[in-house]
Amino acid sequence: MQQTIVLVLSMLVVIIxxxxxxxxxxxxxxxxxVRQRYGQAPQKSYTDKLxxxxxxxxxxAKVLPDYQAVDQITWNDLELDLVFDHLNTTYSSLGSEVLYARLHRLDxxxxxxxxxxxxxxxxxxxxVAYFLHGIAKWDYNHVSDYLFDPAAQKTAGFYTWQGFVPVLGLILLPFHSPLGIITITTGFAWNAWTQSRLRLRIEHGISAIAYLSRAIHFGQKLAKRLKSSEPSYAxxxxxxxxPLKSIPSKLPIQVDNANPLAFLVQYLNYAILLDFTMYNRALQILIKQPQALHRLWETLGDLEIALAIASLEERQTITRPIFQTDHAITAQNITHPLIKEAVPNPVDFTRSTxxxxxxxxxxxxxVKAIAISAITAQCLGRVFADQFSMKPGRIITSMAIRDDIHEGDSYFVAxxxxxxxxxxxxxxxxxxxLFIDEILKGTNTIERIAASxxxxxxxxxxxxxxxxATHDIELTELQAPFMNNIHFREEVHQDEITFDYQIKAGPTQTTNAINLLKYYDFPTEVTDQAERLADHFKLNRRWSD
Structure with missing residues (x-):
């Protein structure tokens, strides 16, 4: 008996x-x-699935209207999933989730x-990065199921006393060994059967509470660490x-299999229904405080976003916007965040353009670069320019239109x-x-110009x-009294067409579609006829005599 005790204690010492x-x-x-990663571009990861x-x-978005400020059409037009990927240097799934939501909002x-x-x-x-990393990347953590209506989620049932049966057997063991052994064996078998039968029903809930537990644990450490340097945030x-202090900050209900204690946690879950009991307790607390979880996520998300912005400033030219009362946007040296070595340009959006x-x-x-910075100015307080001023407002685009097969809409109807x-x-x-690319290009020229x-x-x-943005020279002429005209220009050489990507004043005076056909070796009978027809139309404003 003594040797057994020594062996067990030795094993515990080794495990510890x-x-x-x-x-x-x-x-x-x-x-x-975290030291190496600061100021670097986001790394490809098998986690953070969109x-x-x-x-x-x-x-x-189902509950809070301000989460829908950037609608799905604008989001897709501006490829904001890619912009999110470019910004996402967060250390936890919580941070990724709040950053993604924040890019939809303008608050x-x-x-x-x-x-x-x-x-x-x-x-x-x-x-801070170390503690946020501790919260971890945990895809499909299902916390969102418990944000606003935790009462709608399933409980595990009332298994506290059932889980206590094997413990009762341990208590009986010194006094009546046979009864103690029977109680332990029966209790373990009963609990293991219950675990296998019911766990699938609340698997998502156990995952959510386990992840919440991590957020609480490291949130407490963050609050303590930030108390002296950033007391208001702390x-x-x-x-x-x-409101969540009664939820244990270290719920041992899901542990990484690489952890030496993983087998012990798994054993306890099956032996005494530890995960069921803790899940029920946490769910009851969330039901009493239905807004607490969302508030915690947003507060910790602020810290993740602040760190991501600080890191972004180390690797890319960005600045703080200036908010004004004039309903306009002006900027200096604006660029598109996803284009390497982008050519900067000014913006004078004091008049429609x-x-x-x-x-x-x-x-x-x-056009997309302006719209993206107008969004990030309001949700992140940063823009991809040297100077940027605007009055806060909604950004609405109509750019990357495509046929909608699911709705049965043609390009033009979409x-x-x-x-x-x-x-x-x-x-x-x-x-x-408003930001539009090639307005009404899905219809014939006459009606397109008239309706546009x-x-x-x-x-x-x-x-x-x-x-x-438009190709229609006629539209620039019709709108000249009401809108500014600016243009981009190409240089045509014998063997190539080059662009400087710099804004010029006034409407475009050049076209390059036929030159591009030549550049890609279309037959001369095609390009020559196209040039004759185009020249005739420019002179006579009709296609034939």
């Missing part, structure tokens, strides 16, 4: 020592990782003071944690629906900015700022 050694080694590794990240935003960035202190205090920054975080130019000259990229929402927003009286002119005039009459 191995766990401590692994913990120290892991800590050093994580600190090295399908998982979207769950938080989708849950919020302000995290506190500037928080960003500044993380930029200038490396020791604090490393500690107080906000502590207030967010307070038509951007004309040849194919591939940079019109659409320029475009009409996209433009219709611009009309509705205009009539609502909201402060909005009428629609642009409508927006002008309602004093809605609009910037549109």
């Amino acid at each position: 020592a191995a766990t401590l050694w692994q913990s120290i080694r892991h800590k050093k590794k994580v600190y090295h990782y 399908e998982s990240i979207r769950e938080y935003w989708q849950a919020c 302000g960035p995290p506190p500037e003071q928080l960003i500044d202190v993380l930029k200038h205090d490396q020791a604090l920054r490393d500690d 107080q906000a975080l502590q207030s967010a944690l307070e 038509l951007v004309s130019g040849s194919n591939a000259s940079g019109k659409s990229t320029y 475009e009409i629906k996209s433009l219709r929402r611009m009309i509705e927003a205009t009539l609502s009286g909201q402060t909005i900015y 002119h009428a629609m642009l005039s409508f927006f002008h009459e309602h004093r809605v700022p609009l910037i549109a």
Whole structure:
């Protein structure tokens, strides 16, 4: 008996020592990782699947109107999934989820003071990154299911007393060994059967509570660490944690299999239904405080976003926007965030503007660059320019239109629906900015010019700022009294066509479609006839005599 006790104690010492050694080694590794990663572009990862990240935003959008400020058409037009990937240097799934949701909203960035202190205090920054890393990337954590209506989720049933049966057997063992052994064996078998039968029903819930437990645990460490250097944020975080303080900050219900204690946790879950009991307790707390979980996620998300912004400033030219009362946008040296070595350009969006130019000259990229910075200005407090001023307002685009197979809409019908929402927003009286690429290009030339002119005039009459990219020289002429005209230009050489991607004043005076046909070796009978017809139309404003 004594040898058995010594053996058990020795095994426990070995397990504890191995766990401590692994913990120290892991800590050093994580600190090295976060130091190396700061100021670097996001790394490709097998985690952070967009399908998982979207769950938080989708849950919020059903309840909170401000989560829908950037609609799905605008999101797709501007390829904001890619912009999110470019910005996403967060350390936890929680951070990714809140950043993704924040890019849909226009209700302000995290506190500037928080960003500044993380930029200038490396020791604090490393500690913050370490604790956020501890929350971990955990796809499909299902926390979004518990954000606003935890009472709708299933409980595990009432198994506290059932879980206690094997413990009762241990108590009986010294007094009546046979009865104790029978009680332990029966209790374990009963609990294992219950575990296998019911766990699938609440698997998502156990995952959510386990991840919440990590957020609470490391949130408490963050609040303590930030108390001296950023007391206002630390107080906000502590207030967010307070309603959830009764949830254990270290729920041992899901443990990494690499952890030496994993087998012990799994054994306890089967032996005494530990995970069922803790899940029930946590769910009851969330039901009593239905808004607490969302508040904690947003508060910790602010910290993740602040750190991501500080890191972005180390690797890319960005600046803080200036918010004004004039319904306009002006900027210096604006660029598209996803284009390497992008050519910067000025923006004078004090008057609605038509951007004309040849194919591939940079019109659409320029328009998208303005729209993207107008969004990030309001949700992150940063823009991809040297200077940027605007009045806050909704950004609405109609750009990357395509046939909608699911709705049965043709290209032109899809475009009409996209433009219709611009009309509705205009009539609502909201402060909005409109961005259009190739208006009504899904129809014939005569009706396109006529309808486009009428629609642009409508927006002008309602004093809605609009910037549109167009190939239609006729439209630049018709709108000259109401809109600024700017253009991009190409240089045609014998063997190539080059672009400088710099804005020029006035409407375009050149075209390059036929030159591009020549460049790609189309038959001369095609290009020669095209040139003759184009020259005839420019002189006579008709295609034939």
